[in-house]
Amino acid sequence: MTAPLLEIDNLRVSFPTHTGRVEVVKGLSFTLGRERLGIVGESGSGKSMTGRAILRLVRSPGRQVADRMVFDGIDLQAQSERAMRALRGARISMIMQDPKFSLNPVMTVGAQIAEALRVQERLPHRAVRARVLEMLEAVRIHNPERVARLYPHEVSGGMGQRVMIAMMLIPRPDLLIADEPTSALDVSVQAQVLDLIDELVRENGMGLILISHDLGLVSRYCDRIVVMNAGEVVESCVASELNNATHPYTRGLIAAQPRMEETRDELPVLDRSAWSGT
Amino acid sequence: MGLATEGLNLRRIGGSIRGLGGFAVVTALTFLGLLAVTFFIGRVVPIDPVLAVVGDRATQAQYDAARVAMGLDRPLVVQFFSYVGEVLRGDLGQSITTNRPVAEDLARVFPATLEMATLGILIGVLLGVPTGVWAASHQGSWIDQVIRVFALMGYSVPAFWLGLVGLAVFYAGLGWVAGPGRLDIFYEGLVPTRTGLMLVDSALVGDWQVFFNALDHLALPATILGFFSLAYIARMTRSFMLDQLGQEYITTARVKGVPEWRVIWGHAFKPIRVPLITVIGLSYAGLLEGSVMIETVFSWPGIGNYLTQALLNADMNAVLGATLVIGSVFILINKISDVLYRVLDPRSR
Numbered sequence: 001m002t003a004p005l006l007e008i009d010n011l012r013v014s015f016p017t018h019t020g021r022v023e024v025v026k027g028l029s030f031t032l033g034r035e036r037l038g039i040v041g042e043s044g045s046g047k048s049m050t051g052r053a054i055l056r057l058v059r060s061p062g063r064q065v066a067d068r069m070v071f072d073g074i075d076l077q078a079q080s081e082r083a084m085r086a087l088r089g090a091r092i093s094m095i096m097q098d099p100k101f102s103l104n105p106v107m108t109v110g111a112q113i114a115e116a117l118r119v120q121e122r123l124p125h126r127a128v129r130a131r132v133l134e135m136l137e138a139v140r141i142h143n144p145e146r147v148a149r150l151y152p153h154e155v156s157g158g159m160g161q162r163v164m165i166a167m168m169l170i171p172r173p174d175l176l177i178a179d180e181p182t183s184a185l186d187v188s189v190q191a192q193v194l195d196l197i198d199e200l201v202r203e204n205g206m207g208l209i210l211i212s213h214d215l216g217l218v219s220r221y222c223d224r225i226v227v228m229n230a231g232e233v234v235e236s237c238v239a240s241e242l243n244n245a246t247h248p249y250t251r252g253l254i255a256a257q258p259r260m261e262e263t264r265d266e267l268p269v270l271d272r273s274a275w276s277g278t
Numbered sequence: 279m280g281l282a283t284e285g286l287n288l289r290r291i292g293g294s295i296r297g298l299g300g301f302a303v304v305t306a307l308t309f310l311g312l313l314a315v316t317f318f319i320g321r322v323v324p325i326d327p328v329l330a331v332v333g334d335r336a337t338q339a340q341y342d343a344a345r346v347a348m349g350l351d352r353p354l355v356v357q358f359f360s361y362v363g364e365v366l367r368g369d370l371g372q373s374i375t376t377n378r379p380v381a382e383d384l385a386r387v388f389p390a391t392l393e394m395a396t397l398g399i400l401i402g403v404l405l406g407v408p409t410g411v412w413a414a415s416h417q418g419s420w421i422d423q424v425i426r427v428f429a430l431m432g433y434s435v436p437a438f439w440l441g442l443v444g445l446a447v448f449y450a451g452l453g454w455v456a457g458p459g460r461l462d463i464f465y466e467g468l469v470p471t472r473t474g475l476m477l478v479d480s481a482l483v484g485d486w487q488v489f490f491n492a493l494d495h496l497a498l499p500a501t502i503l504g505f506f507s508l509a510y511i512a513r514m515t516r517s518f519m520l521d522q523l524g525q526e527y528i529t530t531a532r533v534k535g536v537p538e539w540r541v542i543w544g545h546a547f548k549p550i551r552v553p554l555i556t557v558i559g560l561s562y563a564g565l566l567e568g569s570v571m572i573e574t575v576f577s578w579p580g581i582g583n584y585l586t587q588a589l590l591n592a593d594m595n596a597v598l599g600a601t602l603v604i605g606s607v608f609i610l611i612n613k614i615s616d617v618l619y620r621v622l623d624p625r626s627r
Contacts, residue, residue, distance in 0.1 A: 089535035
């Protein structure tokens, strides 16, 4: 294996409350190559904040610290805000959850995709346009010329998310963070969108961090899995080994998944006394 | 493609014409309602317009003659419709205060208010919007606090007080600006009246001395009006911006590596233009009503002063005329806002 793409050691993200600072990520560590890593956990487990912290986008008054946060040989913590901006989008990008809220309502889809390219590269107008149309085709939009002129409220959720993918991949980043990319979509289009992300990530040899609360989905699309609970990693394993997980939290999550062929009347509830803390 | 676009354009134009027709009907009804309400309120207030004309030492015969001459002996409804008929012919009647046609009076006083209000709203928008955006993008900082206190002052300080203090300090004390009135006596009547706007009229004939004297007189009252609209516009801008800066698409822009100033002006500011237009339009309309306080303190011959005098003298023709003008201003500004909404917000098309 070559040098890792991303190394994170002891990442902590905290927010002030009136009872003192509360840590939402408590000492997260992992190493990522050009592979697909899944981060799973329930709501509030700190998985989304991890994604934002990698981009150094935890907004004040939130605070992030880490012993080590290195991306492709670049110490992310030592970078100026300006240097971080050159990395964001261009080298590390993030697909957001819900295209209804994560696209600017008063800019055309084409303009928003073009902007992602333009902030990173100075290109003539025609070249930008050509790349935007090419990218829209790459995300399986059949009528790119027409779609580029639409506003976000004029496209469906699935199409909005494909626009999002096009926007985040157009500067050809090395690492893509997908923060619950399908949880706002209909089940019928979820697989299409994930297949698309998977295919583009493989084609371009990128690293992927897929953040989700869906164990099954993550084990299908990822090589390795990190399970988070209350800001801590409780389990880290190869995706295919997930069924052999040892931590009671992970075991509890697996047990709570409904199966096609089963006849259980009730799904088991997580027994939180099995592990410390919460 | 060409044909399809043309078809679309034709349909748009068709829609606009229908829209225009609807607008005309709605406007006409609004005016009729406005006139009716003002007219009937004017007739039931316990001030006798006949007495205002003939004076309290007139005989009963003189009084009755004047009453018939003014048409006040007819039923109210008849009076109302004959008034509407006159208005439609462009005749707003005589003012009993100035003894001149109301239309002529309005043509004289409205431009004075228009000039001051326009300068005031320009100050309010050009300073208020950036101030509000700045406060929002530095939320919680000391600068934000200063801006908030300043904006609160604009809410709580009375206009006449600020006017008097302004005159005492900048006119009487420091001598930086000219005093009350629209021009120094020396300059009055030097330039022909075309628009009634001193700045425009003097610029049209190239008389820059008059121009700068008019500007000198405008500076203080317009700044004070501007301060009030600035305070309001800045407060509203700040809260609209805070709302947008908390949205997900702002994070998206930051993820793309967009510089912060472009996140603010290129992303967050765009959607707030629509509510801002409403705020600015209403502020402007409010200023065009004429600030009676400011006009009184600065002896400004504007519509606020005119309307107040007319009310005190039961000069109903003048009151109705001025109300019509103010009503038209509101309707016009609303219509302009409507058009701008459609230009600026793709969701409303």
